[in-house]
Amino acid sequence: xxxxxxxxxxxxxxxxxxVQGGKVLVVPADGSHWLSMxxxxxxxxxxxxxILVLVPETSSVIHGSESYKTEVYPVPxxxxxxxxxxxxxxxxxxxxxxxxxxxxxxxxxxIDYTSIQVNGCERVLNNQxxxxxxxxxxxxxxxxxxxxxxxxILANVFSIPTVYFLRGLLCDLDLQASQCPSPPSYVPAxxxxxxxxxxxxxxxxxxxxxxxxPYVCKMTFRHFDDLVSRYLENKTTYKDLLSHGAVWLLRYDxxxxxxxxxxxxxxxxGGINCAKKAPLPADLEEFVNGPGEDGFxxxxxxxxxxxxxxxxxxxxxxxxxxxxxxxxxxxxxxxPKAKVFITHGGTHGIYESICNAVPISTxxxxxxxxxxxxxxxxxxxxxKLIHNKSYKEKVVELSQVHLDRPVxxxxxxxxxxxxxxxxxxxAHLRVSAHDLNWIQYHSLDVIGFLIIILLTxxxxxxxxxxxxxxxxxxxxxxxxxxx
Amino acid sequence: xxxxxxxxxxxxxxxxxxVQGGKVLVVPADGSHWLSMxxxxxxxxxxxxxILVLVPETSSVIHGSESYKTEVYPVPxxxxxxxxxxxxxxxxxxxxxxxxxxxxxxxxxxIDYTSIQVNGCERVLNNQxxxxxxxxxxxxxxxxxxxxxxxxILANVFSIPTVYFLRGLLCDLDLQASQCPSPPSYVPAxxxxxxxxxxxxxxxxxxxxxxxxPYVCKMTFRHFDDLVSRYLENKTTYKDLLSHGAVWLLRYDxxxxxxxxxxxxxxxxGGINCAKKAPLPADLEEFVNGPGEDGFxxxxxxxxxxxxxxxxxxxxxxxxxxxxxxxxxxxxxxxPKAKVFITHGGTHGIYESICNAVPISTxxxxxxxxxxxxxxxxxxxxxKLIHNKSYKEKVVELSQVHLDRPVxxxxxxxxxxxxxxxxxxxAHLRVSAHDLNWIQYHSLDVIGFLIIILLTxxxxxxxxxxxxxxxxxxxxxxxxxxx
Numbered sequence: 001x002x003x004x005x006x007x008x009x010x011x012x013x014x015x016x017x018x019v020q021g022g023k024v025l026v027v028p029a030d031g032s033h034w035l036s037m038x039x040x041x042x043x044x045x046x047x048x049x050x051i052l053v054l055v056p057e058t059s060s061v062i063h064g065s066e067s068y069k070t071e072v073y074p075v076p077x078x079x080x081x082x083x084x085x086x087x088x089x090x091x092x093x094x095x096x097x098x099x100x101x102x103x104x105x106x107x108x109x110x111i112d113y114t115s116i117q118v119n120g121c122e123r124v125l126n127n128q129x130x131x132x133x134x135x136x137x138x139x140x141x142x143x144x145x146x147x148x149x150x151x152x153i154l155a156n157v158f159s160i161p162t163v164y165f166l167r168g169l170l171c172d173l174d175l176q177a178s179q180c181p182s183p184p185s186y187v188p189a190x191x192x193x194x195x196x197x198x199x200x201x202x203x204x205x206x207x208x209x210x211x212x213x214p215y216v217c218k219m220t221f222r223h224f225d226d227l228v229s230r231y232l233e234n235k236t237t238y239k240d241l242l243s244h245g246a247v248w249l250l251r252y253d254x255x256x257x258x259x260x261x262x263x264x265x266x267x268x269x270g271g272i273n274c275a276k277k278a279p280l281p282a283d284l285e286e287f288v289n290g291p292g293e294d295g296f297x298x299x300x301x302x303x304x305x306x307x308x309x310x311x312x313x314x315x316x317x318x319x320x321x322x323x324x325x326x327x328x329x330x331x332x333x334x335x336p337k338a339k340v341f342i343t344h345g346g347t348h349g350i351y352e353s354i355c356n357a358v359p360i361s362t363x364x365x366x367x368x369x370x371x372x373x374x375x376x377x378x379x380x381x382x383x384k385l386i387h388n389k390s391y392k393e394k395v396v397e398l399s400q401v402h403l404d405r406p407v408x409x410x411x412x413x414x415x416x417x418x419x420x421x422x423x424x425x426x427a428h429l430r431v432s433a434h435d436l437n438w439i440q441y442h443s444l445d446v447i448g449f450l451i452i453i454l455l456t457x458x459x460x461x462x463x464x465x466x467x468x469x470x471x472x473x474x475x476x477x478x479x480x481x482x483x
Numbered sequence: 484x485x486x487x488x489x490x491x492x493x494x495x496x497x498x499x500x501x502v503q504g505g506k507v508l509v510v511p512a513d514g515s516h517w518l519s520m521x522x523x524x525x526x527x528x529x530x531x532x533x534i535l536v537l538v539p540e541t542s543s544v545i546h547g548s549e550s551y552k553t554e555v556y557p558v559p560x561x562x563x564x565x566x567x568x569x570x571x572x573x574x575x576x577x578x579x580x581x582x583x584x585x586x587x588x589x590x591x592x593x594i595d596y597t598s599i600q601v602n603g604c605e606r607v608l609n610n611q612x613x614x615x616x617x618x619x620x621x622x623x624x625x626x627x628x629x630x631x632x633x634x635x636i637l638a639n640v641f642s643i644p645t646v647y648f649l650r651g652l653l654c655d656l657d658l659q660a661s662q663c664p665s666p667p668s669y670v671p672a673x674x675x676x677x678x679x680x681x682x683x684x685x686x687x688x689x690x691x692x693x694x695x696x697p698y699v700c701k702m703t704f705r706h707f708d709d710l711v712s713r714y715l716e717n718k719t720t721y722k723d724l725l726s727h728g729a730v731w732l733l734r735y736d737x738x739x740x741x742x743x744x745x746x747x748x749x750x751x752x753g754g755i756n757c758a759k760k761a762p763l764p765a766d767l768e769e770f771v772n773g774p775g776e777d778g779f780x781x782x783x784x785x786x787x788x789x790x791x792x793x794x795x796x797x798x799x800x801x802x803x804x805x806x807x808x809x810x811x812x813x814x815x816x817x818x819p820k821a822k823v824f825i826t827h828g829g830t831h832g833i834y835e836s837i838c839n840a841v842p843i844s845t846x847x848x849x850x851x852x853x854x855x856x857x858x859x860x861x862x863x864x865x866x867k868l869i870h871n872k873s874y875k876e877k878v879v880e881l882s883q884v885h886l887d888r889p890v891x892x893x894x895x896x897x898x899x900x901x902x903x904x905x906x907x908x909x910a911h912l913r914v915s916a917h918d919l920n921w922i923q924y925h926s927l928d929v930i931g932f933l934i935i936i937l938l939t940x941x942x943x944x945x946x947x948x949x950x951x952x953x954x955x956x957x958x959x960x961x962x963x964x965x966x
Contacts, residue, residue, distance in 0.1 A: 183926075185925070197915050200929070203926065203929050204929050204932060204933070207929045254747050259746075259912055261746055262747065263744055400906070404905065406889075406890045407889045411889070423883070428742065431742045432669045433666065433669045436669060445683070446668075
C-alpha cells in the first residue's frame with residue numbers, strides 16, 4: 001500500500017515524511033472558489049502527492065501550474081455564453097427588488113448555471129478516451145467543490161473516496177446531505193437573512209423557509225438529479241450521491257458564522273485563504289504608502305462583478321480610487337496601513353479581513369446597498385469605521401480568537417485529505433442516519449405506533465368503563481325492578 | 484493581562500512559551516475519573532500554570548503531588564460510609580436482573596451518591612474561611628468533572644469560566660445541557676443498550692427512553708437541583724448551570740463511539756489516558772515474559788470492583804492468575820506480548836486497548852456476564868479471541884484510525900483549557916439555543932401559529948364555499964319556485 005498507517009507519537013507534523021504520495025483528482029469550480037482550493041492543491045503537491053486538475057476549456061481562472069497537471073476538456077458552450085450568465089447575475093445586483101424576487105432570481109440563475117454545468121459534465125462522462133485514461137490513473141481521492149456534479153459521479157463510477165471543499169451550498173443541500181441537524185429555532189435558514197437570535201415573526205419565516213428548503217433544493221438541483229439518475233442507479237438524487245462524501249472541509253469559522261451543531265465528518269477550515277502573506281509589489285507599496293499615516297481603504301465587489309453601471313460607479317469613485325486590475329487582496333489587508341475594507345460580502349474577503357484585523361463594511365448589509373448608494377453614504381460609513389475605535393477593537397478581538405487554533409486551517413485541510421487517502425475514506429465518522437429514510441429519521445413510524453397504542457389503550461379503557469357502568473346500571477335497575 | 488493573545492504563525496505548539504501561567508481550580512471526581520484528569524492537570528503544571536485541587540477528606544485516589552497544591556475539605560461522612568455505597572453497586576453487578584431493574588438500581592444508587600456529594604459540597608460552600616481564601620486566589624478557570632455539583636456553583640459564584648472533563652453523564656444530562664441534538668432514530672439513548680443501527684422495536688424503546696430522559700434526569704439530579712437553587716438564583720437547575728460551561732472535553736472518539744452530531748464547544752479527547760507509556764516494573768516484566776511466545780492476558784473489573792463473590796472468582800481463577808495489587812494497565816496493554824484484554828467495559832480500559840491494538844472482551848457484553856460466568860465460557864471466549872485472526876485485524880485497524888489524528892488528545896485538552904483562559908471563555912462557540920425555552924427551541928409556538936393560520940384559512944374557505952353553494956341553491960330553488 002502506498003499509505004503506510006502511521007502511529008503518531010507527538011504531533012502529526014513530525015511524521016509527514018512517512019505519508020507517501022497519493023494520486024488526487026481535483027475537480028474545482030471556476031471563479032473565486034478555485035482561489036482557496038488552489039492553496040490546498042499546491043500544499044498537497046508540496047507534500048509529494050500527484051495531482052490532476054480537470055478544467056473546462058472555458059475557464060478563465062484555472063491555469064496550468066508546475067504543482068499539478070491539468071486535463072482540459074471541451075464543453076458545449078463558449079466563454080461568452082458563460083459570461084452572459086454572470087452578467088445577468090451582476091445586473092440583478094444593481095436592481096432593487098424584494099427578498100422573495102431576489103431569492104427567485106437567484107434560484108433561476110443557479111438553475112441556468114446547473115444546466116450549463118450538466119452539459120459540460122456530460123462531455124466528460126461521454127468522452128470514452130478521457131474516462132478510460134482517468135480510470136487507468138487509479139486515483140486515491142477526488143477533491144472537489146460540490147457546486148459541480150461531475151466529480152461526485154466520477155468518484156462513484158471509479159469507487160474513490162471524496163473530500164468536499166466548500167463554504168456551503170444553495171438551499172443548505174450540504175447540511176441535508178450530511179444529515180446535519182439544523183433546528184430552525186436558532187439556525188438561520190439559507191437566504192433567510194436571519195441571525196441566530198430571532199424574534200417570533202423571524203422564527204416563523206425561518207421555519208417556513210427551512211420547511212421549503214427540500215423543495216427549493218429539488219427545484220434548484222433538478223438538472224443534477226437528472227444527470228445522476230441517468231449515469232448511476234435510477235432514482236439516485238444528487239443529495240444521495242453527496243451523502244457518500246468522506247469529509248466535508250468547510251470554509252467556516254465560528255468567529256464569523258453563527259454557532260450550530262456539526263457532524264463528525266465536517267471540518268472547519270475557515271481562514272485557509274489567509275494563510276500566506278507576500279509583500280506588496282513595489283508600485284502598490286508606493287501607492288498605499290502615499291497617504292502617510294492616514295492609511296488606505298480596500299474596496300472590492302468580488303471577482304464576479306466587473307461591470308458596475310456608470311452612475312453607481314461614480315458614487316464610489318467620488319470617494320475612492322479606481323483600480324480595475326487584479327489586486328492581491330489578502331496582502332493588501334495584511335498591510336499595517338490598511339484601515340477599512342469595503343466588500344460585497346464574499347467569505348474570502350471577510351475571513352481575510354478578520355485574520356488581518358481590518359474593520360469591514362459589507363456593501364449589502366450596511367445600507368451601502370448597490371441600488372441606492374450615494375457618495376455621502378459611503379463617506380459617512382467610512383468615517384464611522386475609521387474614527388469609532390469600537391469597530392477596530394471588535395475586529396482585533398475577533399481576529400485573536402480566529403487565529404488562536406491548535407492547527408492552521410491549511411494543515412487541517414491537508415491532514416484530513418491525507419487521512420481519507422490513508423484509510424480509503426472515513427467510515428468511522430459516517431452517521432448511520434444515512435441508512436434511514438425520511439420517515440424513519442424523524443421517527444414518524446415510531447410516533448405513529450405509539451399513538452396507535454395509546455389510542456387502543458384509551459379505547460379499551462373507555463369501553464371497559466362503559467361496559468362496567470352499563471352492567472352496574474342494569475344490575476341496579478334489575479334490583480330496583482325485583483324490589 | 485496574564486494571557487497575551489497570541490497570533491500563531493505555524494502550529495500553536497511553537498508558541499507555547501508565550502502563554503503565561505494561569506491559575507486553575509480543579510474539582511475532580513474520585514476514582515477512575517481522576518486518573519485521566521490527572522494527566523491533564525500535570526501537563527498544565529508543566530506548562531507553567533498554578534493549580535489547586537479541591538479534595539474531600541475521604542478521597543482514596545487523589546493524593547498530593549509536586550504538580551499541584553491540594554485543599555482538603557472535611558465532609559460529613561466517613562470513608563466507610565462511602566465504600567458501603569460502592570459495595571452495594573458491586574453486589575448488584577453479580578446479581579442477575581432485568582434491564583429495567585438494573586436501570587432503577589443504578590438511578591437509585593446514583594441518587595444516593597448525589598445526596599452524599601451535596602452534603603460534601605455544602606461543607607465547602609458554608610466554610611466561610613475556605614470560600615474567602617478561594618475567592619482571593621482569583622482563579623482564571625475551573626476545571627471539573629460535572630458528575631460533581633460544587634465546581635459549577637463555585638465557578639458561578641466567583642464568575643470564572645468552566646471547562647468540563649468527562650465521558651458522559653447519567654441520562655445524557657451533558658447532551659441536554661449543551662443543547663446537542665440527538666435524534667432518537669440513530670443516536671442510542673443512555674442505558675438503552677442500543678447501537679446506532681436499530682430495528683423498529685429498538686427504535687420504539689430508544690424513542691421511549693429518549694422521551695423519558697428529562698424526567699429521569701429531574702429525578703436523578705434532584706439533590707443537585709435543590710443545592711443549586713438554594714445557593715444561586717431560585718429555580719436555576721443543575722442543567723441550566725452546566726449549560727454555561729465554556730468547553731466540554733469529552734473522553735470520546737468515534738473509533739469507539741457511534742458517530743453523532745456534536746456542538747462547537749465539544750472537543751473529543753478520547754484516548755487521553757493512553758498517552759504515556761512506561762516500561763513495566765522488573766517483577767511484572769518477568770511474570771509476563773514467563774509463558775514465552777504464547778503471551779499473556781489482562782483481566783480487570785475496574786477500580787470499583789474489589790470484592791467479587793468467592794464462587795464467581797473461582798470461575799475466573801480456574802483459567803487466570805490472580806493479582807489483587809495495583810497494575811499499570813496501560814503499560815501492560817502496551818507490552819508486545821499482551822494477547823487479550825478482558826474488562827468490565829470501563830472506557831479507560833477500552834481506549835487503552837484500542838490504542839495498543841489488543842483485542843478486547845468485555846465481561847458484560849460477550850456473554851461472560853458476571854451472573855452466569857463459568858470457567859468453560861471464559862476459556863472458549865479467550866480461545867476465540869486469541870486464535871481467530873479477525874479480532875486482532877479489526878482492533879489493529881481501529882487502532883490505526885484512532886491514533887491518526889492532527890493533534891494528540893492531551894495537547895488538544897491543554898489547548899482548549901488554555902484557550903478558555905486566554906479569552907475568558909469561548910463565547911463564540913456558544914449556541915443561542917441556550918436563550919430559548921423548551922417551547923421556542925422546538926418551535927412549538929411557531930408550529931401552533933402556523934396551524935392556527937392554516938385552520939383559519941381552511942375555515943374561511945369552507946365557510947365561503949358553503950355560503951356560495953347555499954346562495955346558488957337558494958337562487959336555484961327560488962328560480963324553480965318562480966317557474
